[in-house]
Amino acid sequence: MSDTPPTRDSKTRTALLDAATRLMLDEGYAAVTTRKVAAKAGVNQALVYYHFRTMDELFLAVFRRGAEASLQRLDDAARADDPLRALWQVSSEPQNSALTVEFIALANHRPAVRTELADYTRRFRLRQQEIIERVRDDRNADVPEGPTPAAVTVLAAALARILSMDGAIGITDGHDEVLALVEDYLLRSSPRP
Amino acid sequence: MSDTPPTRDSKTRTALLDAATRLMLDEGYAAVTTRKVAAKAGVNQALVYYHFRTMDELFLAVFRRGAEASLQRLDDAARADDPLRALWQVSSEPQNSALTVEFIALANHRPAVRTELADYTRRFRLRQQEIIERVRDDRNADVPEGPTPAAVTVLAAALARILSMDGAIGITDGHDEVLALVEDYLLRSSPRP
DNA sequence: GTCTATACTTCGATAGAC
DNA sequence: GTCTATCGAAGTATAGAC
Numbered sequence: 041m042s043d044t045p046p047t048r049d050s051k052t053r054t055a056l057l058d059a060a061t062r063l064m065l066d067e068g069y070a071a072v073t074t075r076k077v078a079a080k081a082g083v084n085q086a087l088v089y090y091h092f093r094t095m096d097e098l099f100l101a102v103f104r105r106g107a108e109a110s111l112q113r114l115d116d117a118a119r120a121d122d123p124l125r126a127l128w129q130v131s132s133e134p135q136n137s138a139l140t141v142e143f144i145a146l147a148n149h150r151p152a153v154r155t156e157l158a159d160y161t162r163r164f165r166l167r168q169q170e171i172i173e174r175v176r177d178d179r180n181a182d183v184p185e186g187p188t189p190a191a192v193t194v195l196a197a198a199l200a201r202i203l204s205m206d207g208a209i210g211i212t213d214g215h216d217e218v219l220a221l222v223e224d225y226l227l228r229s230s231p232r233p
Numbered sequence: 234m235s236d237t238p239p240t241r242d243s244k245t246r247t248a249l250l251d252a253a254t255r256l257m258l259d260e261g262y263a264a265v266t267t268r269k270v271a272a273k274a275g276v277n278q279a280l281v282y283y284h285f286r287t288m289d290e291l292f293l294a295v296f297r298r299g300a301e302a303s304l305q306r307l308d309d310a311a312r313a314d315d316p317l318r319a320l321w322q323v324s325s326e327p328q329n330s331a332l333t334v335e336f337i338a339l340a341n342h343r344p345a346v347r348t349e350l351a352d353y354t355r356r357f358r359l360r361q362q363e364i365i366e367r368v369r370d371d372r373n374a375d376v377p378e379g380p381t382p383a384a385v386t387v388l389a390a391a392l393a394r395i396l397s398m399d400g401a402i403g404i405t406d407g408h409d410e411v412l413a414l415v416e417d418y419l420l421r422s423s424p425r426p
Numbered sequence: 427g428t429c430t431a432t433a434c435t436t437c438g439a440t441a442g443a444c
Numbered sequence: 445g446t447c448t449a450t451c452g453a454a455g456t457a458t459a460g461a462c
């Protein structure tokens with residue numbers, strides 16, 4: 041506890057996180073090595089270990105930054121005119137899903153990442169679910185048919201990810217049809233003006 | 234062309250493919266190294282290079298073996314009593330989705346894998362789509378509502394994968410609700426006896 | 427087909443000067 | 445905070461004996 045910890049909001053630290061994120065998206069998590077990250081950030085390799093003591097901590101820092109941003113966007117969506125549509129826009133941000141898939145693969149051999157990913161996923165879905173329920177209650181409507189809020193959160197995550205994964209390998213067949221289903225749901229659930 | 238190529242159906246070759254597959258499922262694709270694969274198969278490291286000249290070829294061989302098996306199961310499903318339910322069973326085999334996710338992550342930095350994965354995905358979905366259309370035509374029914382066959386193939390892949398990915402990190406919330414939706418679709422589309 | 431031995435590369439991580 | 449220098453481990457791949 042006598043060490044001076046590196047600054048939480050340092051220019052270099054941010055550059056390293058940006059570099060690691062870009063590497064994950066462009067070349068996959070296996071391309072995230074201290075050397076490549078440092079090179080992309082324009083600093084020395086050893087400096088990575090000053091800001092993040094291990095690779096695990098670097099990955100966790102990348103993950104947490106993205107997770108906090110996503111939860112923040114969720115709260116913004118809750119206050120949008122059409123919250124359900126805003127929720128879908130947050131979920132379907134392509135970068136979001138692409139990064140998540142990399143972290144899921146990473147979680148396979150990094151227990152610390154798995155724990156963090158599971159915690160975040162639960163929080164994200166639960167918050168999403170609350171928003172969906174609130175929208176439903178606000179219209180104190182007769183919402184008989186259609187999937188439950190819990191199912192909707194899983195469906196949204198599933199669709200967002202398949203669109204992202206397919207896109208990564210150049211597949212788009214059936215995507216328009218699926219997006220039409222989403223649009224259909226949003227229109228059926230949207231506030232009548 | 235003067236080299237004697239290794240036997241296509243060799244005991245060792247199969248053991249190596251099994252070992253690589255298990256490693257991918259248990260520890261992620263990054264754990265698939267010639268040393269670990271050889272150790273798990275109980276043979277020498279250099280032997281991997283006799284059966285597969287490079288890591289790329291090893292990964293492709295693992296992929297192709299699984300892909301051929303899946304396409305075969307698709308054909309079997311086409312002849313089942315309830316083809317749609319059989320299709321869902323093939324898609325939702327947990328191993329299937331888990332392996333696919335690893336290959337998607339791999340495709341990110343192995344172009345050869347990406348090409349192969351894209352080709353296979355197209356063939357799989359197209360074949361699935363044909364089966365769905367045939368089932369629909371057989372009952373020459375009035376199938377007005379519900380998603381198109383192309384959308385169904387994407388939905389099935391999306392749901393199978395999210396269930397698998399969630400399961401890998403210990404998340405099951407909302408899964409029952411989603412499975413109930415699938416069951417609902419299958420019952421609505423199943424042959425009335 | 428299977429092995430030993432080894433060349434070469436890259437990785438994570440640390441020590442210590444500035 | 446940032447750098448140079450370096451260690452040891454692990455990776456891909458090859459040569460050659462059996």
